[in-house]
Amino acid sequence: MKMTITPALLVMTFLLAGAAQANAQHSIMSDEELMAELKGAAPPTVVEHATIMNMGSDNKMKVIREGNNGWTCMDPGGGPMCADKAAMEWAQAWQEKGAAHGICLYAKGGYRNE
Secondary structure, eight states: OOOOOOHHHHHHHHHHHHHHHHHTTOOOOOHHHHHHHHTTSSOHHHHHTSEEEEEOTTSOEEEEEOOSSSEEEEOOSSOOEEEEHHHHHHHHHHHTTOOOOOOOEEETTSOOOO
């Protein structure tokens, strides 16, 4: 079986590996600072209606705003990013060392709003 590595898979792997490493040293941002950082991480219509998560003082992600479009935006320590439901399921499976499939995300710097 021939395996193809797509650019999106490489980006997601890099982000998640960086996030896992940076998680322990991630500085806590206020909710307002996070919201400012998330601008530019995805198209405005995604961020405006996404669930927003921020790192709590206990180093666990907490929901600060419930969304209604199936996207979740956060900064897990590797840079602001937004992920759809499939990407969040993939990340959870990856963290639990379970089966992982499918991926789709926006990361700050990867989206241009012109």
